Amino acid sequence: MIFDEVPTTVRAGAMVFSGGAGDDGFFIEKWKGWGPVATKRSITKRSNAAGSFPTQGYPDDRTLIFSGRCHANGAERMGWFENQFSGLFMDGLGGRVLVEHGGYVTWAYGFRADQPDFESEIPGSTSTYQLGLWFPDPRKFGLITPDQIFSGPHGVNIITQNDGNYEARPVMTVSGNMPGGYLVNGPNALGYGVTHAVVPGHPHVIDMNDGSLTIDGVRIYGATPINADTWGVPPAGQAVQILHPASGTGNLSIAVPPTYI
Template sequence: MAEEARGLYVAKDGFLGLESQVATRRTRMEIPNGHGIYAFPGKLQERVVPIDAWCVARDEDDLQQFNIAVKSLGARGGMFRTAFEFRGLQVWADGYIGTTGIQFVDNGTGRKARLSIPLEFPKPQLYGENPLSPFTVASGGSVDISHDGNFEAAAVATVTGNMPTGWRLAGPSGAGITVNLPVSSSSVVTVNLATGWVWQNGVRRLRAVGGSFRPFVIPGATPVGITLSTPSGSGTASIALPNTYN
């Protein structure tokens, strides 16, 4: 005897916004007494993934349990991580339930309900596992880092060793960051190379960047060389770089 259907089933064309590029916002300004408009660079907006599905249950009590479970998703309005898998690609993003909320409507049978989940992600990027990450570079050396995505990725470096007077991580064309925090057995420093944010033993440190900071991100499929240097001592940087997609 065939097993009775039970569970959540995505409706036809009920899963949009994941594989499509998100909308672009751009400042629009007409050229006074001229043809056309000024050309401003565009920026991607947030990613919206509305899910339209059916919930099929054994009976009314079972349907009610599905109702409770589904509406617990993001029930307190906070962010949560959502993982997706399609055609062998596994990605994730952090988001929340949209302002319309989750809709769960019984179709009158007590066993079936229409379900709408408006997922919204503040950032357009989708992230996946990079089998080559983390990359490692020792002081005085260099390493090429890369990822398999199609969008700019932010590298996060964790620096350890014995560098009492600070150190510098440098990328292409003079981009890089100089950090004046010491590194030792009791001081592990982490830095986001795209934002310049620095943490020491898990605590964010302000005014830890010495000299100029020029952020850099890692484009997909193009290796970028990174060097680690220090005036004294020695150390190692472990650089995490996720596959990043738009």
């Protein structure tokens, strides 16, 4: 296996794995899997012709494997590190894994991939470890900064930008006073229409990953009888959205996380 250049830092749950060397904590010496992923597709062979029928491919899931050494000053400290390592994501729910590497800070949602390894090398001083993390969604997301939030009043074209290399799904926040609901027009004649009133101080949050609408953290059902299209912002590209109130006035704010594959 060819390993990639080690990252600056990997943060998983409450744990920190550092690139390079040190005398207290976990340090990464080898890692693989944060770069390109395989493509998956359903293949149907041509029975009376060469090859197969063309089908669209999609990024496959991601597995990150890294290993190195854990250093500690004494057996008690080493035991604490081992317990921390053994309990990582053992609730089965997984968690956010944040990676600083190559000048970028990205994160993805990962789970334990297999049996981890933690072995004493020098008792009370040095242990070796290996950890695998599985990411069913292979996308990596950059941190949202003010540069990735695009806002404007109703009736105005809002041009969003994706600085990543893969389609980004925006999260839209609709605020104001719109008793009759509203329609958000997106690219390619797509639209997201809501009949539920927008009340001052209780904005609507629309997640283009799954088309969900939430108000004050509660998911709302049955409020999109017009249409509930979803869309993305193309890699290194732009998309235009515009808010149309049925009545009243409103504001549209769109957060676009840089998205990578």
